[in-house]
Amino acid sequence: MNEALRECAAMIGKELSHLWRARARVAGTAAFALATLLLFSFAGGMNADLLRHNAAGYLWVGLLLASTLSLGESFRVETEHNALEMLLLLPVRPAAIFVGKAVGNLVVLLLVGLLMIPLCVVLFDAAPREGVGKLALTVLLGTASISAPGTMHAALASRARGRDLLLPLLLFPLVVPCVIAAVQASRACFTGDAMGELSSWLAVLVGFCVVHWSLGALLFERVVED
Amino acid sequence: MRRWEIWVGLLGLGMLVFGSYYGLVLAPREQYMGDVQRIMYVHVPTAWNTLLCFTASFVGAVGWLWTRSWKWDHLIESTIITGLVTGSLLAVQGAIWAKPTWGVWWTWDPRLTSVAVMVLSFLGILALRSFVDDPIKRATWSATAAVLAWVNIPFVYLCVRWMASLHQTQSTPKTVDPAMVFPLRVNAFAVLFIVIFFVATGWRIARELRKRELAE
Amino acid sequence: MSGVIQGGWEYVGAAYGISALTFAMFAVYLLVRSRQEGVR
Numbered sequence: 001m002n003e004a005l006r007e008c009a010a011m012i013g014k015e016l017s018h019l020w021r022a023r024a025r026v027a028g029t030a031a032f033a034l035a036t037l038l039l040f041s042f043a044g045g046m047n048a049d050l051l052r053h054n055a056a057g058y059l060w061v062g063l064l065l066a067s068t069l070s071l072g073e074s075f076r077v078e079t080e081h082n083a084l085e086m087l088l089l090l091p092v093r094p095a096a097i098f099v100g101k102a103v104g105n106l107v108v109l110l111l112v113g114l115l116m117i118p119l120c121v122v123l124f125d126a127a128p129r130e131g132v133g134k135l136a137l138t139v140l141l142g143t144a145s146i147s148a149p150g151t152m153h154a155a156l157a158s159r160a161r162g163r164d165l166l167l168p169l170l171l172f173p174l175v176v177p178c179v180i181a182a183v184q185a186s187r188a189c190f191t192g193d194a195m196g197e198l199s200s201w202l203a204v205l206v207g208f209c210v211v212h213w214s215l216g217a218l219l220f221e222r223v224v225e226d
Numbered sequence: 227m228r229r230w231e232i233w234v235g236l237l238g239l240g241m242l243v244f245g246s247y248y249g250l251v252l253a254p255r256e257q258y259m260g261d262v263q264r265i266m267y268v269h270v271p272t273a274w275n276t277l278l279c280f281t282a283s284f285v286g287a288v289g290w291l292w293t294r295s296w297k298w299d300h301l302i303e304s305t306i307i308t309g310l311v312t313g314s315l316l317a318v319q320g321a322i323w324a325k326p327t328w329g330v331w332w333t334w335d336p337r338l339t340s341v342a343v344m345v346l347s348f349l350g351i352l353a354l355r356s357f358v359d360d361p362i363k364r365a366t367w368s369a370t371a372a373v374l375a376w377v378n379i380p381f382v383y384l385c386v387r388w389m390a391s392l393h394q395t396q397s398t399p400k401t402v403d404p405a406m407v408f409p410l411r412v413n414a415f416a417v418l419f420i421v422i423f424f425v426a427t428g429w430r431i432a433r434e435l436r437k438r439e440l441a442e
Numbered sequence: 443m444s445g446v447i448q449g450g451w452e453y454v455g456a457a458y459g460i461s462a463l464t465f466a467m468f469a470v471y472l473l474v475r476s477r478q479e480g481v482r
Contacts, residue, residue, distance in 0.1 A: 149374055156367045160357040170354060170371060173347035177381035180389050200388070208381055215377065219370050222291055235469070246458060262450035265457040272461065308468075315464045322457045326450040420465060427472040427481075434479040 007092040011100025018077075019104055025073050030112045033066035034119055041123050048125065055126035056186035060179050063113050064146065068168045070108045071150045074101065075158035084224055098220035102151040102213070109143035126190040134198065135189040141205035142182030148212040149174045155223050181205050235423025238416045245412030253405050262326045267409050269319045271417040276316050276341070279309035279421060280348060284376035287369035296436055297429075299365040302372060303355065304428025306348050308421060313345040336387035343382045347375035361439050 019026065040058040044051045078084040087097055117135060120126045128135040150171055157166040185201035249267030256263035283305040289298035320338045321331045332338070351371045358364040 152370065152374065156354065156371065159363075160354065160367070161359075162353075162357045166350070166354055166357055169350040170347075173343050173350060174374060174378055176343045177378065177385040180385040184389060204381070204385060204388075211377060211381075212374070215374060219291070219373065222366050223370055250454070250458070260448060260450060262453055264454050268458055268461045311464060311468050315461060318460055319457050322453050322460070326453045420469075424468060424472060427476055430481045431472070431476050431479050434476075434481050 004093065004096065007096035008099045011092060011096045012103045015100045015104030016107065019107060022073075022077070025070065026108050026111060029066050029070040029073075029108060030115050032069060033062050033112045033116055036062035036065055037116060037119055037123060051124040052126050053187075053191070055120045055124035055190055056183045058124070059113075059116055059120055059186060060142065060183050062116065063109065063143070064172070064175065064179060066112055067105075067109055067143075067146050067150055068171065070112075071105055071147075071154040071171075072158065072164060072167055074105055074108075074151075075154045078158070088224060094221035094224060095217040097224070098151065098216050099213075101155075102147050102216060105151050105154075106144050106147040109147055110140060113139040113143050120190075128189050129192045130189045130198065135186065138182060138185045138189060138198075138202065138205075141202060141209065142178060142185075145178035145182070145205050145208045145212065146171075146175055148209065148216045152212075152216050152220065152223065155220065178205060178208050181208070231423045231426035234419045234426075238419025238421075238423065241412055241416035242420065245409045245416050248412065249406075249409035253409055254403055256406075259327060262323065265319060265323045266406075267413050268417075269316070269323060270410060271414040272312055272316045272319060273337070273341070274414055275417045275421045276309055276312040276344075278418070279305050279312060279425070280344060280376060280379075282425070283309060283348070283372045287372040287376075290365055290369045291373075296365075296433070299361075299369070300429045300432035300436065301425070302365070302368055303432040304425045306352055306355075306368075306372070307428055308424040310345060310348055310352065311424070312417075312421065313341055313348070316341050317345065334386065334390050336383050336390060339386045340379065340383040344375070344379055347378065348372075351375060361436060 037058055040054075040062065041051060044054055044058075075084075078087070088094070090097075114136065117128070117132075117139070121128070153167055153170040153174070157163040157170065160166055181201045181204040185198055185205070188195075188198040188201070246267060250264055253264070253267070255261055283302050286298045286301035286305060289295070290302065317338065320335075320341070324333050324335070324338070325331050351368050354371060355364055355368050358367060
């Protein structure tokens with residue numbers, strides 16, 4: 001058990017140092033997400049009430065669209081240099097590689113998500129009435145829910161033909177529940193949690209994370225083996 | 227026995243004709259929804275069998291990942307295609323039911339929405355299968371994706387139900403009369419037999435295609 | 443919901459018609475396909 005944790009920590013460290021070198025990629029993803037927010041405000045027809053009400057939805061759809069770019073990129077580097085095969089030669093279990101990759105993707109999405117919140121406040125007048133901490137927790141759980149199945153499917157799609165098409169096709173239906181839960185939780189954060197529903201939605205996200213992170217750790221070996 | 231599934235399919239066809247006749251003509255009119263409720267006798271069996279089909283894909287996926295025996299991959303391929311056909315049909319039937327009942331073609335009913343999401347997930351897996359050339363990778367990857375998609379179904383249902391319950395409550399009136407249960411049960415088995423015919427025929431086609439692919 | 447929904451047979455017909463058509467077309471597709479692929 002201890003050894004497994006050490007391997008995970010080593011792989012996470014490797015991914016994070018990779019991310020630092022690829023920080024232009026993170027910045028690009030963030031710019032994309034912010035651009036989608038701007039576009040959504042035009043789609044909303046400049047109606048202040050409507051924009052405020054839909055802010056949570058715009059946040060998560062924008063983040064989801066951005067995630068397909070960053071997830072795809074995270075494996076493009078590996079496939080282009082045959083680095084995935086090299087990784088498999090390392091004396092670590094494949095589950096640790098999965099955890100490293102998924103945490104790397106989680107960090108990118110979390111950074112982008114946290115960057116989007118102030119823009120939501122400015123553009124949509126969606127102040128986090130329930131406190132910044134709860135909203136940040138929602139963003140953390142929501143991005144963790146996207147990154148586990150996202151990492152699995154990016155690993156598949158990156159080595160198939162038509163990978164840019166395939167990743168959203170596989171990922172979007174899968175993350176429907178976490179988009180619903182994250183949007184409802186964020187809306188409760190933005191507009192006030194009058195019905196006390198925030199904690200139930202966060203519980204759904206936790207359940208989703210537990211299931212998909214476990215499945216990823218369990219099945220990743222089969223996806224990357226040759 | 228050669229091509230036994232054709233006889234199963236014909237049996238299903240006969241039962242479907244009988245069950246539908248019973249449901250359309252002999253069964254009593256439902257007290258709130260009137261004759262529109264008769265759609266149920268084909269709609270509910272389609273729903274059960276679609277779910278059964280995708281569950282069979284999940285079984286095939288676990289079977290392939292566990293044993294690496296090609297028969298499981300044939301099962302994945304044939305159940306996904308069959309499930310997509312019956313699932314799309316199911317969504318259309320649901321829309322046809324929704325229009326006279328609630329006045330709109332689409333309601334965010336948890337079941338209708340879950341079916342749409344489920345069909346989309348498995349459509350993605352079918353696309354994945356067509357984009358991968360190596361048969362072993364195709365089998366493994368689509369099995370992995372099928373496991374994820376199937377495990378996700380309860381999450382989708384739960385989330386849509388909770389979300390919908392915050393905005394509107396929609397009741398589906400249900401009064402159960404034995405004369406309504408009978409045609410429903412007949413048609414459930416009828417569609418099951420027809421689906422078995424579809425899956426078995428698809429299974430044979432998949433086996434033939436793999437045989438040729440692996441020989442190359 | 444107020445009162446009984448009157449009529450609606452056109453919807454019932456559409457639902458059963460589309461179902462029959464879908465099953466028939468898929469069966470024909472599978473049979474033609476299995477003949478093409480030389481399934482025994």
